[in-house]
Amino acid sequence: MSYDRNPPVASLIIGERELTQGSGGVFAHINPANGEHQAEIPLAGPAEVHQAVAAASHAFEIWRRTPGAQRALLLNRFADLIQQHTDEFIRLAAIEGGTPVTIGAGGPRLGEEWTRYYAGWADKIDGQVVSMPPAEELIYTRPEPYGVIGIIITWNGPLISLGMKVAPALAAGNTVVVKPAEQTPFAAQLFAKLALQAGIPPGVVNVLPGSTEAAQALIGHPDVQKVTFTGGPITARKILHQCADLLKPTVLELGGKSANIVFDDADVAFVAQMAAFWSVGLLSGQGCELPTRLLVQDSIYEQMIEAVAAVVGHLPMGDPFEASTIIGPVINEAACSRILGMVERARTSGARVVLGGERAGGDLAQGCYVRPSIFADVDASSEISQQEVFGPVLVIQRFKDEAEAIALANSTGYGLGGYIQTHDLGRANRLAAGLKTGYVHINGTRNIPACAPFGGLGLSGYGKEGGRPGLDEFIRLKTVSMPA
Template structure:
């Protein structure tokens, strides 16, 4: 299959081994969130298609796992280069997939290439095992082996399709596994180009397979007996179904779920830097549609009013509009359902006493046909309210006042989620104390980047289990075998 050379939307197909299928059990009409117009028909895989994809991956596993590690690594490094070379196409597809603004789309392509390159570099340096005992110490000779599972079922969400591929697939392939990916039917385009580039990188057919689909395809992938582990990015409700299904055969799952991350801003912080970072992270990254974003802004009471005003001023400067325009910061949300959810949550928050500082209503005028909702700031949010506890997955920031460090910590940990935590302070001792006490999978201080390749990324509680990123992300795709040799 040829690689796209322009920015036209690719035909969405099922990629199974060397085959490209344009028909599934049904079709989904893709809607461009920037315009509200249908622009493509997406074939949906059924259980038989999923079975074919898993069988292809299973057959390819014996070849791929015995491919020399340095060769697997070179293929992944080539894939990273190809992703960078096709940055323009990926950015255009991200705009079409879910309305990602151009600047964010290009940044995501660069980040995806780095994730692929990171795990490509690990392929021939894998932690293959360790010696556990030796005969000279009075026992048998024992050691462990770290072995790939086989077929990995990967189910990715719609908000960052290329990054989800990059955070899952390279680590699994570097470890010697094969993969069947089910991208969301809402965002199918990026996976098509990615699959083209996987083949162009020299990775054999069947090692990477794509089955766009809905709930039927996802359930068939999780249930398949030849799928040895499932990695899922999405929401807790779907994760519960996946976990329950996987439990029937004790199949391990890696879950990267949602978040309601707290952003603690103390009076001694660099308030200008904190305001810029807090505002951009709440609204400028996928219009609030990402799991690790700091959507609860906790501000010390002595600076509360001034800091809220700073954030509102910065948010007002963000252009909301056409994601194809270079100066757009905030694009649309994914669909009408997202608009309805955001509007309802904002209305309920106001009924519970929250004060709208910015935004608060769907964009009209020339943006009325698309799914645009401007940056919305709600101050004086009740810490026990729905908005303080439930993930909005849209451009809505809940601002809550705190008095001191103990109060801030109690508010931050008062959530079922546990993905990310953010701290702004000039007091290094306070930062160390809080990083130890925040109940989250990651903590970033004073604007450090989050979800980077070399550090593990994952959560606890309703934010999931397991890790992507770092050596820990690679180890997710091995199982451990204990071996011993006696002298009999």
């Protein structure tokens, strides 16, 4: 399929209005695949945030009273439109973030899945009778939406984050003001337009790429009742400081340093394919729950290194719009420099270089391309083992037994995901119990299905997205009592 490589006109979506200018100035959008300036992104400032919150507050009085069955109908219609615009979302992901078109369908697929899943909950939100006659009082609970939710998302997989946050918030009767990253505004912009097209009332979904001041204004606005954030720990701490002063609840989905634990009874060929693609192939390693540490049992350690390196060495890197490309660019020059700096420090610290990470040259030299890096025999306390790289870098370490595998896996401050590869289900369950993570995948199960709670521990944040717990994040209970 041939894709148009020209970006749409960027805009802010406030209610029914589409603004091509904002008081926060403009962001010069650089195409990560070729280093060329391709768009001017209008940025919201505090003024537009106040307008969007006002629109969301007005819409809340309408949306909260919309019957659950009607909200379900509109959310399902919204999911239909996301699916129908799959090709456009794929195109936008390649333009704004360098996501190859060969894997770009994952965003709209998950966006649709999460929206449709929470559509199914919209008419099933009920309270509970907690005391009844012959007691002296009848006591029951009323589940109620918070009101306006402030949503701040980062640049990797924006449509996935929108599905994970917006869909449950809307299903519960809330309205939202979304601040997407200025690097990836186009998917969020189309998302908001499709919500209107589906018949969701104006002001229920507002989208504002914005400045730091805009984020602070959104978090601090008295009518924003809760904040949910996807990003890194550094920004999360700043958000928490501001929310703490306001006693405002938050959900934080942060980074990860997930371990992929491989025992000697695992299928080496299968694990090599999975480990290669899910660590350095998918999104060029720019994913929070990707298994970026490969822990391998002694007896198959060298065999696994050789197998993974062979797979990684054959993953095509190139233009995101080429049908053969698997690995695209990283998001920008700053990310490129940061990743290469970590790679160089790992190289000089004594880790064994299996595949060297360097910047791509030739036809790719003008883009933000980092060739995949694989390091073996890595010290568990080293920077490359402890810190999230968010780039195409895989660390391989050896272990002797279950106890050492668990200790290595739990040796970082993160606790988002864990992966176990073994045919011994008793062992798999023992390790699943021992891992300090919010999610455990055994033998290749898929990431972030909408029906399952997702969220981390420690530096990976807190709160849940997915399943009934993800809906409950956007509901607060009121207790009502009356004489029996």
